[in-house]
Amino acid sequence: MGEIGIAIRTEGLTKVYRIGIRGTHVGIGDLTVEVPEGEIYGLVGPNGAGKTTTLKLLLGLLFPTSGSGEVLGLPLGSPDYKARIGYVPDGPYFYDHLNAPELLRFYGALFGLTGKVLEQRIAELLELVGMADRAHFRVHEYSKGMRQRVAVAQALLNDPDLIFLDEPTAGLDPMGAIQMRNIVLDLRQRGKTVFLCSHLLKDMEPMCDRVAIVSRGALKLTGPIDEVLQAGAGYRVRATGVSPETRRKIEAVVTGIVEPDADGVAVLKAADQKRALEVANTAAGDGAQVLEVGPDRRTLEEVFIDVVEGQAGD
Ligand SMILES: Nc1ncnc2c1ncn2[C@@H]1O[C@H](COP(=O)(O)OP(=O)(O)OP(=O)(O)O)[C@@H](O)[C@H]1O
Numbered sequence: 001m002g003e004i005g006i007a008i009r010t011e012g013l014t015k016v017y018r019i020g021i022r023g024t025h026v027g028i029g030d031l032t033v034e035v036p037e038g039e040i041y042g043l044v045g046p047n048g049a050g051k052t053t054t055l056k057l058l059l060g061l062l063f064p065t066s067g068s069g070e071v072l073g074l075p076l077g078s079p080d081y082k083a084r085i086g087y088v089p090d091g092p093y094f095y096d097h098l099n100a101p102e103l104l105r106f107y108g109a110l111f112g113l114t115g116k117v118l119e120q121r122i123a124e125l126l127e128l129v130g131m132a133d134r135a136h137f138r139v140h141e142y143s144k145g146m147r148q149r150v151a152v153a154q155a156l157l158n159d160p161d162l163i164f165l166d167e168p169t170a171g172l173d174p175m176g177a178i179q180m181r182n183i184v185l186d187l188r189q190r191g192k193t194v195f196l197c198s199h200l201l202k203d204m205e206p207m208c209d210r211v212a213i214v215s216r217g218a219l220k221l222t223g224p225i226d227e228v229l230q231a232g233a234g235y236r237v238r239a240t241g242v243s244p245e246t247r248r249k250i251e252a253v254v255t256g257i258v259e260p261d262a263d264g265v266a267v268l269k270a271a272d273q274k275r276a277l278e279v280a281n282t283a284a285g286d287g288a289q290v291l292e293v294g295p296d297r298r299t300l301e302e303v304f305i306d307v308v309e310g311q312a313g314d
């Protein structure tokens, strides 16, 4: 077994759009990232951050203004990697009068697939995306979630090693988003590398192994999801029965208190383990029941707000 490779690498990747006669706008600037093979990688950020621009640069649909990159070991835009990738665009468009198998037959033919091999492949893919029982519906009768799933099936026709999905859960209801997550996790299970772009942080958090947070064309933070959520989060003590007296005593030690939830569990936050233990001891000494002392974890949304703070409102 060789060591884990890098599926995508960019170095100072930059796309500056021309606007009007003299105007310019940085779509994405100086992006340097590495996407390990076999991982689910999420490029996350608000509307206009440069996610789709980055995706199009990686797909070779746009030329960079400066910087460089490699996809599957080949230079950006090289035709040699295009047969090995799949792409689900933001808001996929299909010929409305076809049903799913007809549609997949059409795209399969573009990849040179025919006959039994193609039919077998279509059946497998419709099963994978949970559309086998609704294959006879025509595209114009599809819900958004069904369209999205057929788009995934379409992107997998050539059995790609690397799949790009732009806003895979946008417009889906909670169940649809969970199904999409399961499809993506299943792809990783099959050894694929998945590159996602999304502004939906809640959807991305449970499915990404690694994230890059971008905002206004700039990379703000990148790393394994666990490290990103852990960074700067400190420690927490979960306890019930925290008295006002305890609160007064720990006031100077805690960095914050989350008021008791429906089960009466309060969360006392501290900067480090030592302070967390001090808080736990004080609370326990006053008769509170300490349920847990451990590292805190923030949500991707909280980290995101921290990282892009100071940019809001302008
Ligand atoms: N063809 C274009 N010409 C000029 N500016 C563009 C063009 N395409 C995108 N932009 C600008 O570049 C910036 C990044 O756009 P991009 O579509 O990459 O953002 P995004 O992160 O995908 O946003 P969204 O979440 O809305 O999909 C935006 O400010 C956008 O207005």
Ligand SMILES: [Mg+2]
Pocket (backbone or CB within 6 Å): 051, 052, 053, 090, 166
């Ligand atoms: Mg976009």
